[in-house]
Structures are given as structure tokens and as C-alpha cells.
Amino acid sequence: MLKPEERKRAIVIGTGLMGPGIAYTLASAGWDVTLCARSESSLTKGLRSYQAAIDTLLQGGCISEPDAGTAHDKIAGTLDLEAAVSDADLVIESIAEDLDVKRTLFQRIEARCPSDTLLSSNTSGLPVGQLAAVLNKPGRFAVTHFWNPPHLMPLVEVVKGESTSQETVDTLVALLEQAGKKPVVVLKDTPGQLGNRLFHALLREAIWIVQEGIASAEDVDTAVKTSFGRRFPVYGLLEHQDVVGLDTVLAIQSYMCKALCNHTEAGMLLQNTVKSGGLGVKSGHGFYDWSKRDIETTVKQRDAFLIRMLKSETS
Numbered sequence: 001m002l003k004p005e006e007r008k009r010a011i012v013i014g015t016g017l018m019g020p021g022i023a024y025t026l027a028s029a030g031w032d033v034t035l036c037a038r039s040e041s042s043l044t045k046g047l048r049s050y051q052a053a054i055d056t057l058l059q060g061g062c063i064s065e066p067d068a069g070t071a072h073d074k075i076a077g078t079l080d081l082e083a084a085v086s087d088a089d090l091v092i093e094s095i096a097e098d099l100d101v102k103r104t105l106f107q108r109i110e111a112r113c114p115s116d117t118l119l120s121s122n123t124s125g126l127p128v129g130q131l132a133a134v135l136n137k138p139g140r141f142a143v144t145h146f147w148n149p150p151h152l153m154p155l156v157e158v159v160k161g162e163s164t165s166q167e168t169v170d171t172l173v174a175l176l177e178q179a180g181k182k183p184v185v186v187l188k189d190t191p192g193q194l195g196n197r198l199f200h201a202l203l204r205e206a207i208w209i210v211q212e213g214i215a216s217a218e219d220v221d222t223a224v225k226t227s228f229g230r231r232f233p234v235y236g237l238l239e240h241q242d243v244v245g246l247d248t249v250l251a252i253q254s255y256m257c258k259a260l261c262n263h264t265e266a267g268m269l270l271q272n273t274v275k276s277g278g279l280g281v282k283s284g285h286g287f288y289d290w291s292k293r294d295i296e297t298t299v300k301q302r303d304a305f306l307i308r309m310l311k312s313e314t315s
């Protein structure tokens, strides 16, 4: 297998929310990247999003004009998947979250790519084993789960399936580090990988708190943003327990665990809100009334904060 420094040609498939930012990540590390779509309009949209990612980072002061120019020159677009993968060192798939659709795509890719091409999926939670099962060489396949927006979020979870070789994991980790990401290795092929398991454990409790009338949605978010959320960028959850003292943590957990929501279905409040048409921003209401809030301002504030974080980490 090629060493990470010898790998330089990547294909990213999917031009929706995630694909262009993933393409930027690889291009920023010096890779020649081809963004692959199914139609001209989708490719144009993807290349526009790719440029928007560069512009956001440039305007935010995270990259220089020459870096932006290099990233601009490193991208190409194509509708011809078979030709694109025929000399690829790495293929990252980021299309619809559908097992059969992804498996069909990987069969097409494997039929045409070189025998040592690394293959990965950006799936949010489909099992590595089930995706890799259609491949003749499943050892070269792993999940690389980027976080949204991929050009601003450092974490990438590299998920190892039973058939994934250690060499594949090591190579992906090394190349993601070269691209300035913070990869973590998820050693078991488990639903929700790592980050989403943590996130949904917290989300289940947050929904339960609102459902039970313990606090409003807004106060739940305020509590997250102004307490432990504020420490998280520099101070880990488990690190904090060691600082507190594990005897104290054990005493708290001994009564607290019994009181936490342990339902195995999605929260009733969530189910009922969706049933009554509350889909969040896209329908105008969800946990919040979005007719009274401005989504563009919310996203701008989020991105401005992520850019400040990114700058502080790279400076």
C-alpha cells in the first residue's frame, strides 16, 4: 500500500452539504481532488459550495490568498465516475444515506479503481461491515465520518470494520492529520460511531427535560452553551472527571443514573412535534418558533465562532 505522503489523487463523490467541504480538506493538504456528481447542475452547485468554503476561510483569516488560489487550482469536477476512479489513490463517498445505494456505488468503484485504492464512506452510521460486504477487497475500506461543516470542524471519525486492515486505518489517520484534521479511531463497528453516540445520549436527555417540563428548550440550550459546552473545546468530559475526583463522580452517578431517561425509542415530544408538522427551520417551528428567529444570523454566528476557534488552533 502507498504511504500517505505518496497518495495525492482523491475523488470525492457527492456534491451536497458534505462533499465539497471534504474535497476542500483534501485539496488544502495538497491533493488533486475531483468532485464527482451525477448531473451538470449538481456539479456546478458542488463546485460553487467548494469555492464558498474557500471564501469563508479566506474572509475569516484562516488561510492566505495564495492558499486560497492553490485550493482553487486543486479541484476538478466530473460526471464520469468510472474514469475518475480509474487512477485514484483515495475515494471518499458522501452521497445519500442509503445502504443499498452506497453499496451499489462501491461495487461500481471497485470494478474500475486500482487494487490499492483506499475506499471510504462518510456515512453517519451505516455499519462498515455491511458496506464492505460487497467489496472483493474489504480490507481497504473504512468509514471516515466528517462533521458538518467539514471545512470548519476538526474531527473525523475513522471507523474500523471487522474486515478493515490496520494499514488502511493508519494510512487514513495519517492523511487526515496531514490535512489538519483531528482523526479519532472508532475500534468497533457500532451504530452512531463515537461522536453521535455521545451527542444522542445528551439529546435524549435534553428532549426528556423539555417533555417533562423540567426546563424550556431555550433554557436547555442556554445551560449547554454556558456551562460544560464552554469548557469542551479545551477540556474533555473524562478529563474533567479526573480533576473533580472519581470518588465524587461515583457518588453522583450512583443516584443520578437512575434518574436519567433510558427510553429506547425516540422521545415522545420529538415524535409528536414531527407528527404535527414541526420539522424545525424547514417548516418554521420545532423546539423554537423560527418565524421569530433568523436562521441566517444563527448560522453566521455559528460559523464565525468556528472560524475563531480554527484560527486560535492554527495560530
Ligand code: NAD
Pocket (backbone or CB within 6 Å): 013, 014, 015, 016, 017, 018, 019, 037, 038, 042, 094, 095, 096, 097, 098, 101, 105, 122, 123, 124, 125, 145, 146, 147, 148
Ligand atoms: P445531501 O443530500 O446534501 O447530498 C447528497 C449528494 O449525493 C447529492 O448531491 C445527491 O445528488 C448525491 N447522490 C445521491 N445519490 C447518489 C448516487 N447514487 N450517486 C452519486 N451521487 C448521489 O447529503 P449530505 O448531508 O451531504 O450527506 C452525505 C453523506 O454524509 C450521508 O451519508 C450523510 O449521512 C453523511 N453525513 C452528513 C452530515 C450532515 O450533517 N449533513 C454529517 C456527517 C455525515
